[in-house]
Amino acid sequence: MAPSSYQAPKRGDKAGKTTYSQSVESNLSHTQSTVEKLLEGKGDAVFAVRPNDTIADVVGILKEKRIGAVVVTDQNGVLQGILSERDIVRRMAETPGQTLPQSVEDLMTSDVQTCAPDYLLMDILKTMTEGRFRHMPVLKDGNLCGMITIGDVVNFRLQELEYEALKLKQMIVG
Template sequence: MAPTSYQAPMRGDKADKKTVSQSTESNLASTTSTVAKLLEQKGDAVHAVRPQDTVHHAVTVLRDKRIGALLVTDQNGDMQGILSERDIVRKLAETPGQTLPQQVDGLMTREVTTCAPADALETILRKMTDGKFRHMPVLDDGKLCGMITIGDVVNFRLNELEYESLRMKQMIVG
């Protein structure tokens, strides 16, 4: 039985008049995913420590926030470096039992690869993979505006692929 909203074609109907809720163009339209789009969903929260803070303090923040890296900023919020779990583990191996009282300044990575909000996520994913790092600060005109992780990028991209797959199925089914 046809739905009650169905109207059978009538004499005089124009054959070329057709309405659709989707089009090939809308289903196949693709946009480049950017860091800005990811940050819209994730938010722009950045966790940071100062260079003179102890590693013990940094480890506590990492544990409490359940994150893998902290930005190191000065009193003005300008980025000085990044401190990751890997930096801490390397120092633990070099100075066993003496690492926690040391200052963050002695462990942090000073040369930090950053990205901008307009950067394409595929490019960022490639940089992270090639550079073998998992955290990337986001700078907008030199000012810190967020931090993304390789997990954020992969998850965002998986959600996009799932959505694209759904759109393709809808286009095929009609």
């Protein structure tokens, strides 16, 4: 039996008082994250080498900086290619003991997939996954302004999910 002060809701009680706790925009906010937002937290450091540098030079940079790829630029800083650990390992398998003295331009990938700061991270993740590569230079007005990795994108998304989960918990708890 309901308390005497209780009145069952009647039709029309909440007429005109529609609330929206969720929207497509709020539920899909992660799809709106851009490369620029990721770079704000990561920074814009890019390690570059020249086409005539040796693989030994590149290996030293990769080890010292603890990175997986370098971009290849000309003397004006214009992107010429990219060279990754994977490229070096493949060449080592093809030319054992003869890889380190070879030049960067002999191993680099010249047809580089790039992105711009306004690209959506979900699109970048799809492109990297389908292309089976892990590093992507970021160009703004034709100039190199950063480098992102598939790990950067995944970690950024995980942080967003953790934040969203925290906000939901706060909303539920009050």
